[in-house]
Amino acid sequence: MTTELEKSLEDAVNTYHRYAIKDPQDDYLHKKEFKLLLKENVQQFLRDTLPYGMKEDAYIDKLFTDADKDSSGYLKFTEFLHTLALLAINAHDNSHNTGDPDRGGRGHGHGHSH
Template sequence: MTSKMENALNDVIDVYHNYSEKRPNPDDFLQKQEFKQLLKQNAKSFLKCTLPPGSTEDEYIDDLFKKADKNRNGYLHFEEFVTTLAKLAIHAHNISHEPCDKTPGKDGHGHGHGHGHGPN
């Protein structure tokens, strides 16, 4: 039986391949539009909670892509993608105790990962 961690890692790889291999000529890279679609469809709560004030979701994702594309070739290989994903997860974890639901009058907390940290 596989562990939750193994399942999560396999899921990351599978999601990456689902988006990097969509085009008629599949490759093992993510173009900016594929990266944007991947995050919007698979990381909504993380994006919502890590979105900088005054920034749109598209601007934020464009900035993530620009920072991730270390060799400036216009696409992300798996290492660039997973490094960016880790940074997104770290940021989301660091703010997970702060209110996240940005809807006026709402008091949601965290990105919805469903667990607490440490004793109450």
Template sequence: MKTDLELALDCAINIYHQYSVKKPLDDYLSRGEFRALLTENAKPFLTNTKPPGLGIDAYIDRLFVKADHNRDGRLKFTEFLTTLNLVAIEAHKRSHQHPNEPGHGQGQGQGHDHSHGHSHDHGHGPQN
């Protein structure tokens, strides 16, 4: 039986492939495929992690530019992982800004080792 993390990684790979093989048929994400992937699969998450005052489209464009290391206008899987990394780091930071959520916030004396015994689904707030 796969662990939650293994399932999450499989899911990320499968979603990447669903969009990277659209048009043209390749193993890269164009800017449009990248935008569709995020807006169709992660819009509530993006809404919760985007910087204040920045719209979703501008945030997606910023993520694309940051991820496109070789500046070829498309993302290979390793570049796409950069996006997941950036968004996950921001989501994690913001998870600690919600002091009313059990297991998070300041003053717990447990630091940030994350051995505080709860799952990390981090689905903060209502999802639109």
């Protein structure tokens, strides 16, 4: 039986390939494909992790630039995974830093820090 986590990992691989094959010459995500993938698949994570005062497109551009470690202009699968990990980490951290839920904040308040 496939676990939820295994399904999530499989979904990440399949989503990457679905967008990377838009350019059949390679198995990479170019910035346009990366931007479309994020906007269509992780909109809530983008909203939850968007730095204060930054526009969404500028944030996606920054995520792309930060992930493109070799400055190739495209993302390999490992660089894409790094971006997903950063989004998840930022969302998790924000869940701790947004205040007491009883006072209008969104933090889940289980009292540990990372």
